[in-house]
Amino acid sequence: MSIIxxxxxxxYYAVIFTSIKIDQDKGYDKISKRxxxxxxxxxxxxxxxxxxxxxxxxVSYWKDEKSIIKxxxxxxxxxxxxxxxxxxxxxxxxxxSKVERDYEx
Amino acid sequence: MSIIxxxxxxxYYAVIFTSIKIDQDKGYDKISKRxxxxxxxxxxxxxxxxxxxxxxxxVSYWKDEKSIIKxxxxxxxxxxxxxxxxxxxxxxxxxxSKVERDYEx
Numbered sequence: 420m421s422i423i424x425x426x427x428x429x430x431y432y433a434v435i436f437t438s439i440k441i442d443q444d445k446g447y448d449k450i451s452k453r454x455x456x457x458x459x460x461x462x463x464x465x466x467x468x469x470x471x472x473x474x475x476x477x478v479s480y481w482k483d484e485k486s487i488i489k490x491x492x493x494x495x496x497x498x499x500x501x502x503x504x505x506x507x508x509x510x511x512x513x514x515x516s517k518v519e520r521d522y523e524x
Numbered sequence: 525m526s527i528i529x530x531x532x533x534x535x536y537y538a539v540i541f542t543s544i545k546i547d548q549d550k551g552y553d554k555i556s557k558r559x560x561x562x563x564x565x566x567x568x569x570x571x572x573x574x575x576x577x578x579x580x581x582x583v584s585y586w587k588d589e590k591s592i593i594k595x596x597x598x599x600x601x602x603x604x605x606x607x608x609x610x611x612x613x614x615x616x617x618x619x620x621s622k623v624e625r626d627y628e629x
C-alpha cells in the first residue's frame with residue numbers, strides 16, 4: 420500500500436510491526452495482501468502503511484486497544500501469525516503505541 | 525538502516541514519519557544518512573528503522589517527548605526539514621506516539 424493513511428485527530432493507536440523476512444515468497448505475498456483486506460474490515464481499523472527493503476515496516480492504525488486485541492484474535496489472522504513464525508519471518512518486533520499528536524505537509 | 529532496533533522496556537516514544545518523495549535524489553540520500561548519524565548523537569535517541577518503496581516509513585525511537593522536541597530543534601536538522609519541504613517530499617505525515625508495550629520473535 421503506497422499512500423499515507425488519513426487517520427482521525429489523535430489520540431488513536433499505532434501498531435508498528437518491523438520484520439526481517441526470508442528471501443523466498445512461500446505464499447507470503449498472497450496471504451499478506453489478504454490480511455490487509457481483512458484488517459480493513461475489522462472493527463476500529465483506521466489505516467495501514469507499509470514498506471519493505473531489507474527491513475519491512477508495517478504500521479496499522481486503530482481506534483483503541485480493544486480493536487487491536489480483536490484483530491490479533493481474528494481466526495484467519497491467527498493462522499497467518501502462525502505461518503509467519505513458522506515460515507516467513509526470521510525475526511520481528513511489534514510495538515503497540517498511542518498516537519498523541521500528528522502533523523503533516 | 526536494515527536492523528530491528530534494540531529498544532528498552534516500554535514506555536518510550538516512537539516518531540512515525542511516513543513520506544512520499546520526488547523521484548530524483550537532489551541531495552536527499554547524503555543528507556538523509558547524515559541525519560541518521562546526527563540523530564544517533566542526540567540526547568534520548570534509542571534507535572531508528574527505515575524502509576522505502578513508493579511510500580517511505582522511518583520510525584525513530586526516543587526516551588521521552590523532551591528528546592523529540594530537542595532533536596526537532598537541532599540546527600542542522602532544521603535545515604534538512606526545510607529542504608524536505610522545499611525539495612524532496614511531495615507529502616509527509618509525522619505521528620508522535622508513546623509505545624506502551626512490545627513483543628518480539
